[in-house]
Amino acid sequence: MRKLLPSARRSSGSEAAPPPARGGRQGHNLFEAAAVYVAACAEDDQERQEEAVTWVSPGQLAFGVNELACRALLTLARERNQTPETVARSLLGVKGR
Numbered sequence: 001m002r003k004l005l006p007s008a009r010r011s012s013g014s015e016a017a018p019p020p021a022r023g024g025r026q027g028h029n030l031f032e033a034a035a036v037y038v039a040a041c042a043e044d045d046q047e048r049q050e051e052a053v054t055w056v057s058p059g060q061l062a063f064g065v066n067e068l069a070c071r072a073l074l075t076l077a078r079e080r081n082q083t084p085e086t087v088a089r090s091l092l093g094v095k096g097r
Helices: 006-010 030-042 046-053 058-080 084-092
Strands: none
Touching: 030 046, 030 058, 046 058, 058 084
16 A cells, blocks of 8 residues: 555655656746736747746636736726726727727
């Protein structure tokens, strides 16, 4: 049983080796990846964009970018004393209805 169960192997007296690294995604969360990715896009830094893309799955990155956009829009709207829709349309150069 000790050979089959990882917890039994650890308690055998010797220290267990750390788990193997999971490639480029180790240690980064989706919000960190989104922040780096969006900042790199704004700065036209292709290398940093490509690096951030490897940190999380595409779905997680999309969620993080969306969350960052929402938070940034709300912050700008408060600072400008405008609605989020007005600010979003202004940023994108879209005329009002």
